[in-house]
Amino acid sequence: MINIAIIGAGRIGHVHARALGARDDVTLTLVCDPFEQNARALAEKYHVKYCLDPDEVFDDATVDAVVIGSPTQFHVDHILKAVNSGKRVMCEKPIALDLESAKRCIDELGDRADHVMMGFNRRFDPTFSALKDRLDDGEIGDLQQLTVVSRDPAAPPASYIAGSGGIFKDMTIHDFDMVRNFLGDIAEVNAVGTNVSPEIAEQGDFDQVIVTLKSRDGKLATIINSRTCAFGYDQRIEAFGADGMLSADNLTATAVRKATSTQTEAKTAVMDFFLERYEDAYRIELDAFLDSITIGGAVCPSVRDGYQALVLAEAAARSAKEHRAVTV
Amino acid sequence: MINIAIIGAGRIGHVHARALGARDDVTLTLVCDPFEQNARALAEKYHVKYCLDPDEVFDDATVDAVVIGSPTQFHVDHILKAVNSGKRVMCEKPIALDLESAKRCIDELGDRADHVMMGFNRRFDPTFSALKDRLDDGEIGDLQQLTVVSRDPAAPPASYIAGSGGIFKDMTIHDFDMVRNFLGDIAEVNAVGTNVSPEIAEQGDFDQVIVTLKSRDGKLATIINSRTCAFGYDQRIEAFGADGMLSADNLTATAVRKATSTQTEAKTAVMDFFLERYEDAYRIELDAFLDSITIGGAVCPSVRDGYQALVLAEAAARSAKEHRAVTV
Amino acid sequence: MINIAIIGAGRIGHVHARALGARDDVTLTLVCDPFEQNARALAEKYHVKYCLDPDEVFDDATVDAVVIGSPTQFHVDHILKAVNSGKRVMCEKPIALDLESAKRCIDELGDRADHVMMGFNRRFDPTFSALKDRLDDGEIGDLQQLTVVSRDPAAPPASYIAGSGGIFKDMTIHDFDMVRNFLGDIAEVNAVGTNVSPEIAEQGDFDQVIVTLKSRDGKLATIINSRTCAFGYDQRIEAFGADGMLSADNLTATAVRKATSTQTEAKTAVMDFFLERYEDAYRIELDAFLDSITIGGAVCPSVRDGYQALVLAEAAARSAKEHRAVTV
Amino acid sequence: MINIAIIGAGRIGHVHARALGARDDVTLTLVCDPFEQNARALAEKYHVKYCLDPDEVFDDATVDAVVIGSPTQFHVDHILKAVNSGKRVMCEKPIALDLESAKRCIDELGDRADHVMMGFNRRFDPTFSALKDRLDDGEIGDLQQLTVVSRDPAAPPASYIAGSGGIFKDMTIHDFDMVRNFLGDIAEVNAVGTNVSPEIAEQGDFDQVIVTLKSRDGKLATIINSRTCAFGYDQRIEAFGADGMLSADNLTATAVRKATSTQTEAKTAVMDFFLERYEDAYRIELDAFLDSITIGGAVCPSVRDGYQALVLAEAAARSAKEHRAVTV
Known part of the structure; x- marks a missing residue:
């Protein structure tokens, strides 16, 4: 039996607890x-103890594994202590939010x-x-081009943007990981950003970006992001290969279709x-993660992948700012 | 060079002339x-002669072939004379509109x-x-079930219904031919009719029918008809075979799709x-038809297929009226 | 807290237990x-007691509700006792499997x-x-025609067919309930059956049927059934209304699409x-069901709906046998 | 009556003649x-005269309009003379193929x-x-992002590539015009190119490119190109707006769909x-074009649009070569 602690009792904490x-x-x-209100709500729902200080988690010898969902600035500290x-x-x-901290984490x-x-x-x-x-x-031969469309239904509040590290680290980071998952190591990053939201522009952040990446072996990927999307959470991928294309459509709640005039x-x-x-995901x-504990073996994606995604996010931010390709 | 005459200068006459x-x-x-107004309009558009009496067509030795689009009650007479x-x-x-005339035509x-x-x-x-x-x-193995959906966007005027011979001879006749095209000879016909239109009900005709047919070798087909369809001209076919299904969707004018909230x-x-x-069709x-003249050989579908479709239409009308299966 | 007993520890029993x-x-x-093997397997999985005799369930005063998944011939007896x-x-x-028993159940x-x-x-x-x-x-106005396609991926073994009561009671019964759910009371049933499977034909049962139903207020429905379907479990519905159509497509495991030459x-x-x-269903x-216990109120569909579906199944069987419409 | 001459009797010449x-x-x-072989073939098909020297076209006072499909290096000369x-x-x-010639053309x-x-x-x-x-x-509000996917089924021969001016001027030029059509004037171009074809790489040209464009008012567009596409001629557009998305799917020859296991x-x-x-197009x-003659008024797209597209093609080529954004 694996004893789990969850740090961070927000929405994701509830998702993990349910899973x-x-x-x-x-x-x-x-x-x-x-x-305390958050901690208690989650704890009571699952009839478990709660604490306010993460050190109590790290000091609890009965805890085997920790799921960390604390604010980003605590991630490295919590990872290392755990x-x-x-x-x-x-x-x-x-x-x-910065490469230096991430590097220190990996190194330690x-x-x-x-x-x-x-x-x-x-x-x-x-x-x-x-x-x-x-x-x-091998269903479509070698991958040649990858297109990742990722648009959020609505922008987070300005207060969130302020501490988010910017769209590349906060939102595109998922897509950078997806591109690495498909294309392997990246050699060059080109990013262009713009704003439809004056509030986000005021924060010095973009709310729409397009990033083109080239892998070490010359494959191309495009990421298309927007902080807002009138038709919902637009999450699609197209993998274009030498022998065909595999694409992932958006999901809908039911399979009902309608015809009118x-x-x-x-x-x-x-x-x-x-x-x-992404409930299933x-x-x-x-x-x-749990299988990696019970069965053993390395995890994937590991914290090293987290570091590499951050490298791409920083490169993209620089590319967009300096209007030039950034070599990774 | 084949010299063609067109009898019937209505909408279909124009379609054929253009083709x-x-x-x-x-x-x-x-x-x-x-x-005369109709005849002249079509003739002037294509810079050809026109006449009001079909006998002038049959008597014109320079005419090689005739496309007959006259009202149904003249079909047999015009076919035979031509x-x-x-x-x-x-x-x-x-x-x-009656089997007897059709039979006489075939026999002669x-x-x-x-x-x-x-x-x-x-x-x-x-x-x-x-x-x-x-x-x-053989893409889906032997055919087992055929579904034909055929709905018109709007019902014709009551005056048309009166002379149409009823929905089975006027509308379902196309679907009977399609079922024969796929299933071959039919052994049994089951039809059920209903009305959403009081005007058509008053004429003693149905405006919605469902017909189930069983072929001589036991395959099943369903025809679903409606005289009205709010979303347009619903023309679909599903062929269910031992190894899969082939289906024909409705056509749309463009390939544009739209997403909203x-x-x-x-x-x-x-x-x-x-x-x-059906412009292409x-x-x-x-x-x-023209190739059968220039290259030779029998036509398909021939007037014999027309007769067989009429046999099914009469059987369906009897089935719907007598609430029983009709053996063909 | 509601204490539940499950009678019948087969596949469905496991589905219910998990839910x-x-x-x-x-x-x-x-x-x-x-x-005993079945009972013990399910009981051990959920750390509960098991018994072999359903009377022990009915006699257990701590049991509040029973989910009956026993073979059909025991349903009435188990319902009444419970x-x-x-x-x-x-x-x-x-x-x-027979109307008489069902009637007795309802009456009692x-x-x-x-x-x-x-x-x-x-x-x-x-x-x-x-x-x-x-x-x-009211999205598509009044319903006018309903099409229910229901095909199983593979036919059950001949031994199952023998005790199934025939395709109408065993398989189409779901579709009869669906038609009643959409159209209300049915006035007339027309059924046609055929066989692609000689084994099922030998049992005197059909493996493909098409049933046309007419409701009391004149609406039409078609049910298209097959015991086998090469492309899987074909479960679709089309509701055709005065102002449009709502259709339910088949579900697929993922939203991946593929393009090749x-x-x-x-x-x-x-x-x-x-x-x-139907895991979600x-x-x-x-x-x-559980809400009807905790919140109160009648259930839907109730055993009366079960009876009405059986009435349609019997009518369909007679219609297919006698090649005529059967009035309900 | 407008008398038309066609210069260039290749495939496009035939398309225009038919239209x-x-x-x-x-x-x-x-x-x-x-x-002469080409000229005669097209001329004989339409029972018209032919010539080998374009000057005969320009000197022919009976010719009202000219459709120029000559090789690109003659375009400016033929336009000006005509x-x-x-x-x-x-x-x-x-x-x-060069901006200078294009500029000269516009200026003159x-x-x-x-x-x-x-x-x-x-x-x-x-x-x-x-x-x-x-x-x-206004169906989807203001346009925010445009995605243009344009992939050819197979690369042209190396000999064609050599004289094509490169992928940006030869292939992407269509997409640059499409982006201008949707986004208006462009401020910045970012292009990345790669090769899957060693033959094309040897010519110093790319066979796959991704171009990101930013309009003067800050809207973003992405062009995804490939000289080869295993599943055919991939021609799609997605317009993402403030209130929804309009997308243009690929076209297929028929509306048949297939289901298997x-x-x-x-x-x-x-x-x-x-x-x-693009036959209809x-x-x-x-x-x-003909309406602009008979009815009058400016044409759209005009040769000025041709010039602007070429400006973008040159900018893209420079961007891809210098790994930086190019301001237009």
Whole structure:
């Protein structure tokens, strides 16, 4: 039996707690959040203890593994303390807001970095992972171009933007990981940003970006992002290969279609938002993490992948600012 | 060079006249319609002669072939006169409104019936004929069930209904031919009719029918008809075979799709109506008729197919009236 | 807290047991199956007691509600005993294999019939129920025609067919309930059957049927069934209304599409089979049953709906046999 | 009656000649191609004269308008001579291979440039123009991001590449015009290129490029190009607006779909190649040109649009070479 603690009792904390219920070999035993109201709500729902100070988690010898969903600025500290106290760790993205901290984390972890999992949940989405598996099986020959469309239904409040590290580290980071997942190491990053939201522009951040990446072996990828999307959570991938194309459509809640005098085959609205769209992905992700504990072996994506995604985010930010390609 | 005359200068007459323009080996030379206004309009558009009396067509030795689009009650008379004066004939469906006349036509034609073509244009629709070809190529194994959905956008006026011979002979006749095209000879017909239109009910006709047919070798087909359809001209086929299914969707004018907050992937409206939806089919049909003249050989569908479709229409009418299966 | 017993520890028993886990207000306490191996397997999985004799369930005063998944011939007996011992009941379809038993059950239950739920799980499928809700909201005006396509991926073994009561009671029964759900009371049934399977023909049963139903207010419905379907579990509905059409497509496991030189937009295979396709439906169905206990009120569909579906199944069997419409 | 001459009797010459046949107010009177075999073939098909020297076209006072499909290096010369001899002109893209020649052309034409049409046929494609019209009608609010996917089924021979001016001027030029059509004036161009074809790499040209453009008012567009595409001629557009998205799918020859045990809803292959995919566009384009003569008014796109597209092509080439954004 694996005893799990969750640090961060927000929305994702609840998602992870619910997913734990599906396994017989794991027990949620402790919940931690500095906001007592949050900590208590989650703890009571699952009839477990809670604490306000993460050190109580690291000091609790009965805790085997920690799922870290604290604010990004604490990630490196929490990862290191958890690992140093002998616990297995899964941490939400991004690893940090600055490369220096991320580098320090990787360096201090050394070989142990291979066992610290980063929460790039989209790798575990059934549609995206099926697409990847079929690509790896050679169904469309060698991959040549990858297009990742990722648009959020609505922009977060200005206060969130301020501490987010910017769109590349906060939002595009998922897509950087996806591109690395498909294309491997990246050699060059080109980014262009713009604003439709004056509020976000005022913060010095973009709300729409397009990033073109070239891998070391010359493959191309495009990421198309927007902080707002009138039709919901637009999450699509197209993998263009030598022998064909595999594409991942948006998901809808039902398979109902409608025809009227002005249109036909209209599907219901796109699933909105990430907790709903990626509910399966979160569960399968947690399973992969737990399996890495019970079965053993390195995790994937690891904290090293988190670092590499951050490298791309920094490169993209520089590219967009300096209007030039940035070599990685 | 084949000299063609068109009898009936209505909408279909114009469609056929336009389609003739695509061939170098055929010339429209004469147009006939008892309504001088109609005859003149079509004739002037194509710079040809016109007449009001069909006998002038049959008596014109320079006319090689006749496309008959006169009202149904004249079909048998026009077919026989045209063939007897040595002309090749393509005639719009149905062959007649009563089986007796149709039978007389077939009998008098004898072997020549194989060269009189019936205008079941849907057999020539690129989508339906591609589906049929792929079925014949064995792509989905033996056909087991056929579903034909055929709904008109709007009911014709009551005056038309009165002289139409009823929905089975006027509308379902196309679908009976399609079922025969896919399933071969039919053994049993089951029909159920209903009304959403009080006007049509008053005429003693149905405006919605469902017909189930069983072929001699036990295959099943369903025809779903409606005189009205809010979303346009609903023309679909599903062929269910031992190894899979081939289906023919509705056509839309463009490939544009739309996503909003309430729906996604909405296609533009279904094509409406038959002149637009089946424009290619009319052209390819006429080509097949003309090729049968220049290249030789029997036509398909012939007037015999027209007779068989009428047999099914009569059987369906009896089945719906007597609430029982009718053996053919 | 509601204490639940499950009678019948087969596949559906496991589905229901799993679905119970999602609720905090219900506990599985007892499992019953005459085959000890089955009973023990399910009981051990959920750490509960088991018994071999259903009377132990009915005699257990701590059991509040019973989910009956026993073979059909025991349904009426189990329903009556459970209700008579004061328990709430949800029973798998069909209510019985003969109308007489079903009638006896309804009669003996009297008013209590409104609280005995029938397991027509498809009413609870998110896609079908969303379609129904939107129809009820008037999105496409009055319903005029309903098409239900229901094909199983593979025929059950001959031994199952023998005790199934025939395709109409065993398979079409779900579709009869769906038609009643959409059209209300049925006035006339027309059925045609055929065989592609010699084994099933030998048993005197059909393996493909088409049923046309007419409601009391003149609406039409078609059911298209096949015991086998090469492309999986074909479960679709089209509701054609005065102002448009709502249709329910098949579900696929992922939203991946593929394009090659010979095809485009190919989706992954259709979900196969009912445990997978209707997993959500089973869960929501059980929820509706449990809510009827905690919140109160009549259930829907009730055992009366089970009876009416059986009436249609008998009518269809007679119609197919006697080649005539059967008035209900 | 407008007398038309066609310069260049290749594939496009035939397409234009065929399209002329649909109009009553225009006559093809002269065909010109330095390769007599080509000139004669086209001339004989339409029973018109031919010449080998374009000057004979310009000197022929009976010729009212010229459709120029000569090799790109002659475009400017032919445009200027035709206009200077009082003829109306439609010229295939691109206007020239170097900006200097194009500039000279525009300058010499002066106001007459507004009446010289450039053959950016895709603007007239029914799907793309319907999408544009709906966008202009405000269906999805203000445009924010445009994605243009344009992949050719197979790369041209190395000999063609050599004289093509490079992928940006030869292939992407269509997409640059499309982006300008949607976004208006462009401020910045970012291009990245790569090679999957060693033959094309040897020529110093890319065979896959991704171009990101930013308009003067800050809107973003992405162009995704490939010289090869295993699944055919991939021609799609997505317009993402403040209130929704309009997208243009690929076209297929028929509306047949196929389901098997491994896939469902597979459509037939994508239309291949431009003569087939854009047949309607070529016809409507020519109509627009002819209407500009008979009805009067400036043409759109004009040779000025041809110049602007070339500006973007040059900027993209520089951007890809210098790994930096190029301001336009």
